[in-house]
Amino acid sequence: MLEVWELTKYYGKNLAVDRVSFQVPDGQIGILLGPNGAGKSTIIKSIAGLLRYTGQIRINGILSKELEAKRIFGYVPEIPAMFDALTVREHIEYMKMAYSSDITEEEVDALLERFELQDKQDKMGSELSKGMMQKVSICCALAVKPRVILFDEPMVGLDPQAIKELKEVILELKRQQVTVLISTHMLEMVEELWDIMYVMKKGKIIGSYRKEEVGNKDLDDLFFEMTGGE
Numbered sequence: 001m002l003e004v005w006e007l008t009k010y011y012g013k014n015l016a017v018d019r020v021s022f023q024v025p026d027g028q029i030g031i032l033l034g035p036n037g038a039g040k041s042t043i044i045k046s047i048a049g050l051l052r053y054t055g056q057i058r059i060n061g062i063l064s065k066e067l068e069a070k071r072i073f074g075y076v077p078e079i080p081a082m083f084d085a086l087t088v089r090e091h092i093e094y095m096k097m098a099y100s101s102d103i104t105e106e107e108v109d110a111l112l113e114r115f116e117l118q119d120k121q122d123k124m125g126s127e128l129s130k131g132m133m134q135k136v137s138i139c140c141a142l143a144v145k146p147r148v149i150l151f152d153e154p155m156v157g158l159d160p161q162a163i164k165e166l167k168e169v170i171l172e173l174k175r176q177q178v179t180v181l182i183s184t185h186m187l188e189m190v191e192e193l194w195d196i197m198y199v200m201k202k203g204k205i206i207g208s209y210r211k212e213e214v215g216n217k218d219l220d221d222l223f224f225e226m227t228g229g230e
């Protein structure tokens, strides 16, 4: 379970996130949907512990700033950050050690295979394309076997095969009762994935939908109704 309560973030005098509260229940896929600049990344980075903010964030009931909470959550940033001098495989080994993850060598092989990185595993971080970095970053977050995982605009920069694989991975995580939060401005990327959707505009959540309530209604129509077409 991911719980965000009254999250507020200013950058200097600019109010980027304004008293935002929401929850993603265990084993559900939550979406933060909104246009550029709505505040999605700021929320994700706050949950990931990268920003100072006011409000409270809990991961499976534990305050997100606690080490115990950090141990059980994974984060895929919008812009991947690589170590220039580590190979692809070493990035994953590094995460395994840092989080004392019980991921096996066979599971690492399977992850690399899924994201077509098997033959790139000895390449250095500095030699990777942006899409490859994004895939390594996804593998690193999965390698910690998180109970809650955050994806910031995860499909941007990925090729169609990797997008398909990532969607499958996300549905598998859900089946394993992992809680997932995805930020995106592209409704079509998350259509088959979501359970609960929070629509953002100018630093606020302006509405939410639950999959079971929406039924067969067209998502685009609902979204444009709520945002006034922005």
Ligand SMILES: Nc1ncnc2c1ncn2[C@@H]1O[C@H](COP(=O)(O)OP(=O)(O)OP(=O)(O)O)[C@@H](O)[C@H]1O
Binding pocket: 011, 014, 015, 016, 034, 035, 036, 037, 038, 039, 040, 041, 042, 043, 185
């Ligand atoms: N490091 C920063 N310093 C100052 N202002 C920032 C910073 N990062 C974001 N902002 C501002 O905070 C607001 C929210 O930005 P944020 O990146 O959270 O939006 P977003 O919904 O993730 O957008 P996008 O879809 O473009 O990634 C914007 O007004 C942005 O200009």
